[in-house]
Amino acid sequence: AQRVTQPEKLLSVFKGAPVELKCNYSYSGSPELFWYVQYSRQRLQLLLRHISRESIKGFTADLNKGETSFHLKKPFAQEEDSAMYYCALPFGNEKLTFGTGTRLTIIP
């Protein structure tokens, strides 16, 4: 069964330090993976998608099929990065399954 695991519920990082939010998945086939973010008092929104190979707000995520991971990284954390982050994996044709989320806090 498809599953997404985010092992860290909470992560605190100093401003300017590198950030890595972990995501592991179980999936048979070639997965498409996504990161969603929820800033304080805002709605859940798409941050980036694996298929686009994009960098959004300085974040990147590389799919590692050998390790079945899709970790989210940013070299220098900023205070505005504090938020809840969810890794997501499609299953079926139209649904997304989400991880339990990691709350990132950037310490000034």
Next chain:
Amino acid sequence: GAGVSQSPRYKVAKRGQDVALRCDPISGHVSLFWYQQALGQGPEFLTYFQNEAQLDKSGLPSDRFFAERPEGSVSTLKIQRTQQEDSAVYLCASSPPPRLAATGELFFGEGSRLTVL
């Protein structure tokens, strides 16, 4: 409005009461999803519509949960005889064509927080 709109934002119900949660998706969005998010958890899929057709309701936790989208636009999630374990944030999301799995972009509402006493 430009985004997905949900109402009510907050609902307190006594155990056994029926509740109805409304979702108004982005105009023109074909697909509509309901998710349930319990405290400290990620969103869990409940059901999915394409236009007025409910194509998947495999995530509905019991027959007390019912969703409809009769005209392919506004959707209502109804919970009958609410129980304490139904307490959660209910998120509605919509997406345009093409297939979600190709783009992954769901547009979420702010959610309806249900508390069952």
